[in-house]
Amino acid sequence: MVPPSPITNTDRREVRSLHAAGQSRNAVARAVNRSPSTVAKIAEPFDPPRSCDRAPQVDAATRARTADLASRRAALALALQGDAERLRTQLWAPTTHSEFADREGERHETTYRNPGSATNVRSSPRYRPPSAPPYAPHPSAAPPATILGVPCT
Incomplete structure (x- = not known):
């Protein structure tokens, strides 16, 4: 494994300018040919600090997904209700x-x-009624097993 090269002032200036331009951490890392974690370490002391916090976007995406799933559940419930009514009528x-x-x-x-x-x-x-009660054993069935005279059920 090749040891990482030291961070130069040129790397810091390039990361600072790309950060100021509003590029993402991964885009900056690709531009300066460094890892995203190295870019995050370089940008940490910047003012304003480089933030990789995506909580607002994640919250918005989660709310949108939750609303989408709720509408899909409502549509499915309506479809199932229609199916149940149609099948009940048919039954x-x-x-x-x-x-x-x-x-x-x-x-x-x-x-x-x-x-x-x-x-x-x-x-x-x-309709022909059954000739024997449903609980009667078939005439060719073997007799029930017993243990010491007690039937096994």
Whole structure:
């Protein structure tokens, strides 16, 4: 690694003139072929002091970004509300179910006024109730396991 060269009075004058012209620290560093930290050290004793504080710009950018995200959230909320209303209307709209059930290929159609209701399915002429309660084990299922006569659940 090459040791840094000492800061000369020419470097100080050049940094001072570029600083007075309002150039940024990085622009000054590129112009004098020095690192930004060296430029900051050179400019520190200047009057007015060289400031690399970007807090006002950062605050303004943060406020702008926050406002932008808030407006995007509001637009998304409106879009989602519209989607929910459209899907809810679609969910409760009457529907027609059809099937080919006969050997001759005859088509059977059933229209449900409220497809979300289980009573509509049971009132359908094609509904067949289950032959066994839903909690009954299948006849071919293995018997439940037991440990010392106590069933394992």
